Amino acid sequence: MSLAIDALLLERVDGVRLLGPLSLRVAPGERLGLVGESGSGKSLLVQTLFGVLPPGVRQAGGTVSAFDTPLDHPGREFDRIRGARMAWVPQDPRQALNPLLTLAQHVALLPGVHRGETPRATLGRMAPLLERLGLPTDAGFLRRFPHQLSGGQRQRLCLAMALSCDPGLLVLDEPTTALDPLAQKTFLDLVLELQRERGLAFLWITHDLALASLACERLLVIYGGEAVEAGPAVHLLSAPRHPYTARLLTAARRQPSVEAGFLPAPQDRPAGCPFQPRCPDRQGSCVDWSPWQGTPDHGLRCDRPLQPAE
Numbered sequence: 001m002s003l004a005i006d007a008l009l010l011e012r013v014d015g016v017r018l019l020g021p022l023s024l025r026v027a028p029g030e031r032l033g034l035v036g037e038s039g040s041g042k043s044l045l046v047q048t049l050f051g052v053l054p055p056g057v058r059q060a061g062g063t064v065s066a067f068d069t070p071l072d073h074p075g076r077e078f079d080r081i082r083g084a085r086m087a088w089v090p091q092d093p094r095q096a097l098n099p100l101l102t103l104a105q106h107v108a109l110l111p112g113v114h115r116g117e118t119p120r121a122t123l124g125r126m127a128p129l130l131e132r133l134g135l136p137t138d139a140g141f142l143r144r145f146p147h148q149l150s151g152g153q154r155q156r157l158c159l160a161m162a163l164s165c166d167p168g169l170l171v172l173d174e175p176t177t178a179l180d181p182l183a184q185k186t187f188l189d190l191v192l193e194l195q196r197e198r199g200l201a202f203l204w205i206t207h208d209l210a211l212a213s214l215a216c217e218r219l220l221v222i223y224g225g226e227a228v229e230a231g232p233a234v235h236l237l238s239a240p241r242h243p244y245t246a247r248l249l250t251a252a253r254r255q256p257s258v259e260a261g262f263l264p265a266p267q268d269r270p271a272g273c274p275f276q277p278r279c280p281d282r283q284g285s286c287v288d289w290s291p292w293q294g295t296p297d298h299g300l301r302c303d304r305p306l307q308p309a310e
């Protein structure tokens with residue numbers, strides 16, 4: 001398995017639950033989309049995978065492994081995977097790139113650490129990919145600093161860095177948020193092309209159900225840190241069963257929503273289904289979390305699922 005997360009539970013140090021228990025699997029070459037709105041715990045999940053949880057948050061339960069290697073504890077095995085076999089494309093390249101390093105130095109960074117490759121060798125090896133990503137390889141361009149690149153170029157530089165050690169798994173954390181619609185489409189097409197050619201698996205994290213369904217074959221929808229529905233992208237898009245998935249679909253279609261309010265803060269989360277205070281189809285039993293129905297890959301947690309239209 002490229003990625004296996006079992007019953008992962010993240011808490012604040014005062015015991016307030018932030019995410020989970022969450023389980024998911026990404027098979028080699030598979031494209032899984034994790035969809036949820038702001039505050040649902042997407043970034044914390046990525047930080048867990050790369051061993052950089054912020055102070056004040058701890059893993060209180062569950063296991064995480066990539067390529068059958070546990071990622072729960074720092075160590076040599078973890079370091080061999082992080083940034084090499086499993087690479088991260090960040091949400092905000094401005095924060096991810098070092099303002100004091102040139103484009104060439106960024107590209108040479110991970111292969112230097114993981115393979116002991118010289119910058120010259122890395123740049124030679126990476127030149128075709130850089131060109132393909134629309135990043136010229138002449139000396140003048142390679143000497144540019146991040147602030148001398150456009151937003152789209154910065155994000156494609158992050159993608160080049162993520163691919164620099166030929167990973168088997170990409171974790172894309174809202175990678176197109178900072179891009180205009182045209183640049184978003186270019187970026188998505190590029191990632192999908194490279195994914196097909198290289199047989200890459202990826203976990204694409206986003207709040208945008210429409211984008212996730214373009215990028216991924218399978219989706220997992222989370223709300224308030226908990227999985228509410230999972231299934232093939234075409235099914236969730238054509239016949240969502242959890243009212244929250246239907247809400248995301250309405251948002252993706254830019255239609256007004258019927259339910260009011262916001263995701264409650266972690267310490268104010270309700271009992272039962274986390275969406276129940278906002279759910280238009282709420283009933284009394286929603287305060288008890290109904291068990292997951294179906295398989296982990298295609299199922300939902302809801303006492304009153306939407307019925308497919310006749």
Ligand SMILES: Nc1ncnc2c1ncn2[C@@H]1O[C@H](COP(=O)(O)OP(=O)(O)OP(=O)(O)O)[C@@H](O)[C@H]1O
Nearest residue numbers: 018037038039040041042043044054055056057266
């Ligand atoms: N260092 C921290 N200490 C305490 N709580 C935190 C910390 N970091 C995040 N949280 C809380 O954990 C929850 C999940 O946050 P997270 O940043 O993972 O959400 P997200 O889904 O990535 O949102 P966005 O899409 O806005 O980035 C939020 O309620 C957030 O306030």
